Amino acid sequence: MNTPTLIPAWQRPYWQPSAEEIFLQFYVFGKFDAIRVPSEPYGSPGLPAGIESNNHYHSALRQWEGYPLKGAMGRMFKDDAPEAWRRALDAPEVLIVRGRLKDSADTGYLRDTLGVLAGLLDMGGVAILDPQILSLLDADAWRRQYLVHDGAPIRNHLLILRDNDARPDHSWIHTRGMRKFGRPDISLRNVPDRVLDRAGMLCERLVELEALGAHFSEGQSLDIEGLPGGVVVHLGGGLEDPDFNNTYAEFRWPE
Numbered sequence: 001m002n003t004p005t006l007i008p009a010w011q012r013p014y015w016q017p018s019a020e021e022i023f024l025q026f027y028v029f030g031k032f033d034a035i036r037v038p039s040e041p042y043g044s045p046g047l048p049a050g051i052e053s054n055n056h057y058h059s060a061l062r063q064w065e066g067y068p069l070k071g072a073m074g075r076m077f078k079d080d081a082p083e084a085w086r087r088a089l090d091a092p093e094v095l096i097v098r099g100r101l102k103d104s105a106d107t108g109y110l111r112d113t114l115g116v117l118a119g120l121l122d123m124g125g126v127a128i129l130d131p132q133i134l135s136l137l138d139a140d141a142w143r144r145q146y147l148v149h150d151g152a153p154i155r156n157h158l159l160i161l162r163d164n165d166a167r168p169d170h171s172w173i174h175t176r177g178m179r180k181f182g183r184p185d186i187s188l189r190n191v192p193d194r195v196l197d198r199a200g201m202l203c204e205r206l207v208e209l210e211a212l213g214a215h216f217s218e219g220q221s222l223d224i225e226g227l228p229g230g231v232v233v234h235l236g237g238g239l240e241d242p243d244f245n246n247t248y249a250e251f252r253w254p255e
Helices: 070-081 082-090 110-120 138-148 195-210
Strands: 023-029 052-059 092-103 126-131 135-138 157-164 170-176 185-193 220-225 227-232 234-238 246-252
Touching: 023 082, 052 110, 052 227, 070 082, 070 234, 082 126, 082 135, 092 110, 110 126, 110 138, 126 138, 135 138, 157 195, 170 195, 185 195, 195 246
Parallel strands: 185 246
Antiparallel strands: 023 092, 023 126, 052 092, 126 135, 157 170, 170 185, 220 227, 234 246
């Protein structure tokens, strides 16, 4: 095992107290010894209050209605990450790490949780599934994604998707995973395909602002360089929204 990488927490300079709620959920597949998880080398004292871990025999979890390795989600993981899917499927145990937290002025809660996940990989974990961003990574891929010197970029914690929009030659860019920061996901509608790179950069900037604590309000106007008239925020969604499983802040690309 390589020398552990310290996972930093960052301050959220745009944060103000709110009723927003942070939600974390991960499935760790492997065979775990009943010992203390070695999270301290990663800068984590353990799971924060509000986040719990429960160990299950994989054979029992397979019967669960929300089991993530079966159905459409399981087929997606099998196609996208066949080696990680096989390792996860063959693992005898599954440890579920999940919980809700009050909105926070820093991301110490995320550092502490990721440090525990890293420690679990060191003591028998073979793969980690993050249902919020539809990600299944084997141990090495997870470490490359999150154990980054000076901290993984905010982009690594999220999923940014592109789908066809209603108009021909236009796209819909949207995110998943902002519940990790207690913020709505981002939706960019009516994006001309010729400006996809630019719109993708705007999307990354918007999620970065939210991860640093910013809030968007209904009807708020944002000035965007190069977009005459800027864009207007519309809020929607909810936990049952199939595209986000979260609220969202939507922006329509100007004509």
